Amino acid sequence: MSKTRFATVWMDGCSGCHMSFLDMDERILQIAPLIDLVYSPLVDAKVFPENVDVVLIEGAVSSEEDLEKILKVRTRSKFLIALGDCAVTSNVPGMRNQFTVEEVETRAYIENAGYNQHIPHEVIPALLPKSRPVHEFVNVDLFVPGCPPPADAIFHVLSELLAGRVPDATEVSKLTRFGK
């Protein structure tokens, strides 16, 4: 049987969802033989490949880079999962949404900087006006809320998918929720 081409993407999140993924501990050994990890912050690949079967997205869409990335990821993936509250609701990254980008940048780079106060315009991707959930930009096939979603929820979802079944919201709701 061919392995599932599996990827994980890290956008505007704290990496806690990826940590929770690793928290599956020894259960990762049950999953590992069934997948080919083709792209992830956990491996070296620099370019998101074509023909990905399942992708986990951590983080909200907050910058121009995130937006470019999620549009590309969507066209190259069959089953896209919004993993965690930042991807699902914008969560903590979205707390800046009550302010303008200019206010946020002034606060971060000028008022709170002790040295070399200036707003960077190179290297750091430009912020979008608001940090928003993934499904406001692309179609999402499954939502797994939680901050971070517990390892049990991630394991359930992945084992279902690898067994050829689509996990449903009722089952997901038994294992996780907003803020879990």
Added chain:
Amino acid sequence: MAVTTLKIDGKEVSANEDETILDVAFQAGIKIPTLCHIEGLTDIGACRMCIVEVAGSNKLQPACTTKVKDGMEITTQTARLKKYRKMVLEMLFSERNHVCAVCVSNGNCDLQTLAVEHDLTHVRMPYLYPKTEIDASHEWFALDQNRCVLCQRCVRVCDEIEGAHVWDVSGRGVQSRVITGLNEPWADSDTCTSCGKCVQVCPTGALSNKGKATGEMTKHREFLPYLAQRRHDHK
């Protein structure tokens, strides 16, 4: 009091004519989801979570404010009701800034519990991200408009039970906000007795005790049916 008989989810029940569908369903052990309703305060039908279907009418009726009638046939769980209840929840989430992960009520919140009960794993309406205020002027309590669902439990408990009537609602539609006094800082209210009843009945993290960190705010509502009964007996 005239006694009537009716059917809820196919079950024959008898009731007094002045009772609501919600009261009668509760006594029959049938659970209807609610948010603005709380035992001990006058129902106002603000949230629409408790909508039910009544045979012969295409209109959905709020169970908490609709009185029973003889021969009524009521259904409390259908795909249509579930769909609309879910939409109500989604609108509540999208209208304010609910960041459960850093909320004092995380894990002890009626809105969160309803979301789980309705398999709500995401919100389909675009989030509005309104600019909202926090009033932390009161010595002991804080009001965080980011988390308010406009259930008006605070308004009612302060008026009906404490007798202070500190709270009101100003504005219309999505611009509605609960206010203290004549829209002045809570600390400046001359009528607030600092009894804390509003904080305890608030279903979300909108009203909390100061000094609570994420998930630390739990509410205690045991006092309410007791005090409501005492008030009733004195009338």
